[in-house]
Amino acid sequence: MSGAEHDLPVPDDGWSDLTAKMVRLARPSGTGPGFVNPPVSRGSTVLYESMDAMRARSAQRYEHALIYGAMGGPTQSLLEEAVAAIEGGRHTQVVSSGLAACTTPLLAFLGAGGHCLMPDSVYGPTRRFCDSMLRRLGIETTYYDPMIDADSLHALMRPATQVLFAESPGSHSFEVQDVPMLARVAHEHGAKLMLDNTWGIHVFQPFEHGVDVSIQALTKYAAGHADAVLGAVTVVDQADWVVLRDSVVQLGQYASPDDCWLTLRGLRTMGVRLERQSRSALIVARWLQGRPEVARVLHPALPECPGHGFWTRDFRGASSLFGVVFADRYTPAAVEDMVAALAVFGLGASWGGFESLVLPTTGTISRTATLARPRLPGPALRLHVGLEAPDDLIADLEGGLAVLRAASA
């Protein structure tokens, strides 16, 4: 592959705006000489000068005030401010993991006898939470086709529907959802629209499209170095913030200041990492599209991805996670042989870090989906493209595809 073939147009993704924002934000306050970055502030007990001061501070739980360590501190607040700026929201709450960022608002906005709508392509552990914990609490979940139209969605809404959940693009199957339509329908029925916006970080501005609650697994691109687990929930409406914050405090949801500090550091470079990773992912995806072993590439920026039109309409760019589906003459076992032969791509869960990863997803997609949707033509892999050179990634995949062919001969 020559350098000229890599000369692809960079999408108008605003990565430099993001970098400019992240260089400025979350600086220590105060005047005079000082370090560029804030310190890690660890603590549980907060000392007050009087009972009056203690009472006054406790009343400020919705204002990110320092009250007690378990309710957050200065490091958490700085990260919350930065994430709210990325998402275009008003208040952010950091929580212990990306999964907690999905489950906490579900617990906050759903009640016994309530009903929740989930896309059939949702992240597996979120699905499990609905099918076990929410069910035990008397909350019913209905799965819907992520490519559903407005009429069919109206038909699924019930008087008890409190939450319409979306994840765009879908985990492993990468359907891009019509979020503005979902917001219209949810609001007509008095429900909240929650979006797992981890893939769309920065390139999809959730609140401009009618989302009420936006979720980030900060573990991925924000932390960015595969060394922290963290989540964030962002809202724009003050009444939603009160509901969310009360639930967070009641649940004892907490994020460690050390992980928040690492994530703040990750955010400084997230724009430049994503600029590079997004471009490299598109190079690798386009190369895979031209390979005879490949049936489809599930990358939202490519026309063959379900919902590509919504991506073109609503997104400013793409991140670096996508799927590849092989022709049906290849077996899942042969794909596992291919994965074993890869040396640059590591085998592992998670994504968004500096390193390229691969994960077989055939079983995951078919095992978890409950609706009768069109099946993928063959076995599938999820690829996360990191900071390595696209030529090295392509050479690695070329070697892997030779093993795939040999294993299927």
Ligand SMILES: Cc1ncc(COP(=O)(O)O)c(C=O)c1O
């Ligand atoms: C779309 C999505 N949401 C949420 C999560 C959960 O994040 P965490 O691993 O931080 O719990 C993941 C993790 O892979 C994910 O892919």
